[in-house]
Amino acid sequence: MILQNDLILRAARGEKTERTPVWLMRQAGRVLPEYREVRAKMGGFIELVKTPEFAAEVTIQPVDILGVDAAIIFSDILVIPEAMGLPYTMVEARGPWFEKTVKTEADINKLRIADGENDLSYVCDAIRLTKTALAGRVPLIGFAGAPWTLLAYMVEGSGSKTFSRAKKFLYTEPRLAHMLLEKITESTIHYLKAQVKAGADMLQIFDSWAGILSPAQYREFALPYIADICNALHGVVPITVFAKDAFFVREDLGKLKCNTIGLDWTMDVAESRALIGNEKTLQGNADPCLLYADFDTIKSETEKMLRAFGPSKHIANLGHGLYPDLEKEKVKFFVDTIKQFRF
Amino acid sequence: MILQNDLILRAARGEKTERTPVWLMRQAGRVLPEYREVRAKMGGFIELVKTPEFAAEVTIQPVDILGVDAAIIFSDILVIPEAMGLPYTMVEARGPWFEKTVKTEADINKLRIADGENDLSYVCDAIRLTKTALAGRVPLIGFAGAPWTLLAYMVEGSGSKTFSRAKKFLYTEPRLAHMLLEKITESTIHYLKAQVKAGADMLQIFDSWAGILSPAQYREFALPYIADICNALHGVVPITVFAKDAFFVREDLGKLKCNTIGLDWTMDVAESRALIGNEKTLQGNADPCLLYADFDTIKSETEKMLRAFGPSKHIANLGHGLYPDLEKEKVKFFVDTIKQFRF
Numbered sequence: 001m002i003l004q005n006d007l008i009l010r011a012a013r014g015e016k017t018e019r020t021p022v023w024l025m026r027q028a029g030r031v032l033p034e035y036r037e038v039r040a041k042m043g044g045f046i047e048l049v050k051t052p053e054f055a056a057e058v059t060i061q062p063v064d065i066l067g068v069d070a071a072i073i074f075s076d077i078l079v080i081p082e083a084m085g086l087p088y089t090m091v092e093a094r095g096p097w098f099e100k101t102v103k104t105e106a107d108i109n110k111l112r113i114a115d116g117e118n119d120l121s122y123v124c125d126a127i128r129l130t131k132t133a134l135a136g137r138v139p140l141i142g143f144a145g146a147p148w149t150l151l152a153y154m155v156e157g158s159g160s161k162t163f164s165r166a167k168k169f170l171y172t173e174p175r176l177a178h179m180l181l182e183k184i185t186e187s188t189i190h191y192l193k194a195q196v197k198a199g200a201d202m203l204q205i206f207d208s209w210a211g212i213l214s215p216a217q218y219r220e221f222a223l224p225y226i227a228d229i230c231n232a233l234h235g236v237v238p239i240t241v242f243a244k245d246a247f248f249v250r251e252d253l254g255k256l257k258c259n260t261i262g263l264d265w266t267m268d269v270a271e272s273r274a275l276i277g278n279e280k281t282l283q284g285n286a287d288p289c290l291l292y293a294d295f296d297t298i299k300s301e302t303e304k305m306l307r308a309f310g311p312s313k314h315i316a317n318l319g320h321g322l323y324p325d326l327e328k329e330k331v332k333f334f335v336d337t338i339k340q341f342r343f
Numbered sequence: 344m345i346l347q348n349d350l351i352l353r354a355a356r357g358e359k360t361e362r363t364p365v366w367l368m369r370q371a372g373r374v375l376p377e378y379r380e381v382r383a384k385m386g387g388f389i390e391l392v393k394t395p396e397f398a399a400e401v402t403i404q405p406v407d408i409l410g411v412d413a414a415i416i417f418s419d420i421l422v423i424p425e426a427m428g429l430p431y432t433m434v435e436a437r438g439p440w441f442e443k444t445v446k447t448e449a450d451i452n453k454l455r456i457a458d459g460e461n462d463l464s465y466v467c468d469a470i471r472l473t474k475t476a477l478a479g480r481v482p483l484i485g486f487a488g489a490p491w492t493l494l495a496y497m498v499e500g501s502g503s504k505t506f507s508r509a510k511k512f513l514y515t516e517p518r519l520a521h522m523l524l525e526k527i528t529e530s531t532i533h534y535l536k537a538q539v540k541a542g543a544d545m546l547q548i549f550d551s552w553a554g555i556l557s558p559a560q561y562r563e564f565a566l567p568y569i570a571d572i573c574n575a576l577h578g579v580v581p582i583t584v585f586a587k588d589a590f591f592v593r594e595d596l597g598k599l600k601c602n603t604i605g606l607d608w609t610m611d612v613a614e615s616r617a618l619i620g621n622e623k624t625l626q627g628n629a630d631p632c633l634l635y636a637d638f639d640t641i642k643s644e645t646e647k648m649l650r651a652f653g654p655s656k657h658i659a660n661l662g663h664g665l666y667p668d669l670e671k672e673k674v675k676f677f678v679d680t681i682k683q684f685r686f
Contacts, residue, residue: 164632164666215609
């Protein structure tokens with residue numbers, strides 16, 4: 001099917017675009033009353049992720065309502081640990097919680113390598129349904145968590161300010177950490193290939209907890225596995241790597257076989273461009289809290305951001321996911337400001 | 344009283360020292376069984392902070408037990424909001440919680456400018472008791488939270504992953520934010536001057552939530568108030584500024600009228616030195632999680648850190664506070680490794 005709007009794919013490939021394309025992390029769900037309405041009738045978060053019809057519906061909502069230039073499949077990074085044999089629950093207002101965690105070599109040996117097509121067929125089904133319903137209006141983004149971030153949850157067992165148990169594992173059991181990271185990486189490659197086969201036009205790897213590792217640990221335990229994933233998917237569809245808070249490896253990220261590097265709002269655009277080089281497309285990086293401001297401030301700060309990135313090799317986005325209490329009107333105004341801007 | 348060990352003061356002033364001095368953020372409390380024993384007999388955290396005899400006792404414990412080159416007064420950064428009229432409680436396993444928060448101009452007008460000597464006499468008393476009991480063995484560090492970090496708690500009302508309410512306040516009420524920051528800054532200057540008068544040999548400003556602001560917001564709402572504090576205390580005792588995660592303002596921090604800049608473990612030492620310049624002493628920056636590792640790893644990584652900083656203008660420390668579950672033996676080994684190392 002020919003895409004009617006392929007701005008994001010062209011921007012990711014470094015081609016000229018008529019205007020800067022835009023999508024928003026966490027655009028599916030959370031901030032939209034339309035999502036909360038559908039969700040209120042259904043079960044918990046994980047059940048929703050596992051219901052392809054629901055996932056497809058809320059994936060498309062922001063395309064209709066906010067007018068973004070891409071859809072991103074409604075899912076969760078923790079579907080991989082679950083498919084590998086570590087189920088989790090989502091505790092209201094506290095986040096994910098794993099009953100079993102990884103502590104020993106035996107724990108790692110018990111984990112399966114996830115097979116994308118079978119173990120995660122519900123995501124592939126959701127992608128297929130979404131593609132059909134989108135009917136080529138905009139590209140669909142697939143995604144996965146980066147191996148270090150997934151290890152962090154699988155060892156820690158929950159969210160954490162410091163992830164000190166997960167980091168302790170890296171310091172005390174480096175051999176086991178690499179074993180686990182390899183299994184996660186292999187599972188993730190299967191999973192992302194299955195997403196592409198089902199119809200994903202683009203992929204993003206989220207390293208949400210990148211910023212709590214030292215540069216040396218990031219280079220040992222995180223970066224090589226992201227590189228493996230990029231190498232395995234290179235040339236298939238455009239890939240974006242978003243290593244939140246990992247300002248210290250921007251030069252290294254510039255060398256990955258991926259198309260786009262995500263920036264959070266603490267990263268200066270010109271400095272990041274200098275560190276990453278001119279090859280890559282950059283994505284980001286407005287502070288999500290900017291969308292609490294009045295319309296005039298949103299407009300002027302957004303235009304300032306667009307000018308900082310320049311007219312090409314930029315995919316506009318926030319520097320992190322939307323916060324649940326942001327107003328739909330403000331979010332839409334941010335999107336509209338970007339779509340109306342011309343250099 | 345003449346100090347028997349003034350290594351830290353000399354290092355802060357950029358003078359040559361026989362070896363690199365060391366202390367640890369959160370060394371008073373938490374990690375020491377001796378602290379937990381005394382604490383178990385007493386009340387809650389805030390009551391302990393307000394009991395000068397207790398505060399003095401646990402302030403001195405790490406000097407005796409760990410052999411660090413400085414004591415830091417056992418206290419809390421939130422004593423300033425409380426002295427200004429916003430009391431808080433410490434909720435077990437969740438952190439601080441404020442019943443009243445700042446929302447309006449009237450809320451700000453109701454706040455007092457804290458007078459260090461009177462409103463915070465319990466801290467001054469604890470400093471005096473500690474100084475007497477230390478009898479010149481090592482210097483005593485006083486401290487305060489940076490104005491932005493204190494505003495963050497006063498508006499948010501509790502800890503938070505995103506401090507989105509506090510950041511929203513900056514975006515929606517910039518004039519009120521500056522009003523509040525000025526009152527906090529004035530209170531903090533009074534408070535730090537009172538700490539010095541009571542006997543503090545050195546001061547540290549903790550900007551714990553520096554890293555969640557954009558560079559532009561940090562330069563507008565955080566840095567100028569830290570500069571005001573540094574200017575007011577300049578030349579009195581050495582001052583350290585620790586802006587956690589604020590990698591993006593290292594050049595600006597280098598221009599403050601302070602002696603020492605704290606680095607967290609994500610900040611490369613050579614890069615930080617290049618950005619900050621050669622005038623300042625640097626403090627830090629081991630990953631607290633390194634102290635979970637085996638003794639050999641702690642030794643080799645600690646020596647690597649010492650070599651990265653070089654033989655002068657360095658105060659060894661962690662890049663953040665000690666975590667509660669670290670073993671005393673490992674913590675002491677880290678300190679001993681630094682004390683035994685010679686260039």
